[in-house]
Amino acid sequence: DVKVTQSSRYLVKRTGEKVFLECVQDMDHENMFWYRQDPGLGLRLIYFSYDVKMKEKGDIPEGYSVSREKKERFSLILESASTNQTSMYLCAAGTPNSPLHFGNGTRLTVT
Amino acid sequence: TQLLEQSPQFLSIQEGENLTVYCNSSSVFSSLQWYRQEPGEGPVLLVTVVTGGEVKKLKRLTFQFGDARKDSSLHITAAQPGDTGLYLCAGHALDDYKLSFGAGTTVTVRA
Numbered sequence: 001d002v003k004v005t006q007s008s009r010y011l012v013k014r015t016g017e018k019v020f021l022e023c024v025q026d027m028d029h030e031n032m033f034w035y036r037q038d039p040g041l042g043l044r045l046i047y048f049s050y051d052v053k054m055k056e057k058g059d060i061p062e063g064y065s066v067s068r069e070k071k072e073r074f075s076l077i078l079e080s081a082s083t084n085q086t087s088m089y090l091c092a093a094g095t096p097n098s099p100l101h102f103g104n105g106t107r108l109t110v111t
Numbered sequence: 112t113q114l115l116e117q118s119p120q121f122l123s124i125q126e127g128e129n130l131t132v133y134c135n136s137s138s139v140f141s142s143l144q145w146y147r148q149e150p151g152e153g154p155v156l157l158v159t160v161v162t163g164g165e166v167k168k169l170k171r172l173t174f175q176f177g178d179a180r181k182d183s184s185l186h187i188t189a190a191q192p193g194d195t196g197l198y199l200c201a202g203h204a205l206d207d208y209k210l211s212f213g214a215g216t217t218v219t220v221r222a
Binding site: 004040041043058096099102104 | 113120151152153154156159199201208209212213214
């Protein structure tokens with residue numbers, strides 16, 4: 001079974017801080033994704049990567065950046081956290097056109 | 112506006128009752144997936160449907176893909192408290208490599 005691990009379950013950060021969310025997968029999948037999940041809005045794609053050092057913007061990339069230096073690791077960066085970035089962040093991994101394997105999420109609160 | 116519209120948003124039923132969750136779109140999808148998410152965890156894949164008119168059964172869960180591949184439904188027979196969770200539909204629209212999610216249906220089964 002694919003295991004996707006997100007480094008933190010809960011994070012509390014202050015407005016303006018730089019925030020790093022880390023995600024690691026153990027099954028050598030090409031594609032990795034970052035979503036945010038908000039009540040009533042479902043999962044919205046922030047960024048995805050289909051290979052090392054490759055990244056593509058999703059539907060809501062503003063205020064975020066990503067890094068994929070190694071195939072197994074995909075990091076989400078909030079350059080200057082704002083309160084409207086308070087959310088549940090979900091990392092996922094998969095192969096093209098296949099179902100996704102999700103991590104357990106990081107609940108980020110920006111105060 | 113979301114590509115996939117789920118209804119209802121919330122569903123609360125008594126143990127032993129049946130329920131149906133709907134996932135609709137004006138777009139055609141090459142495949143549709145259903146996930147279930149429990150509190151504090153990431154979504155977990157239940158099923159993928161790929162052929163128009165397809166029906167798949169997973170114990171007490173029945174999934175149907177519309178003939179035109181624009182809609183899907185999830186029916187649970189004799190619901191149990193263990194079926195409680197957030198049910199999400201997701202799909203790849205034609206010519207779109209990104210996976211789009213519905214907003215989800217929160218199902219509560221009371222003992």
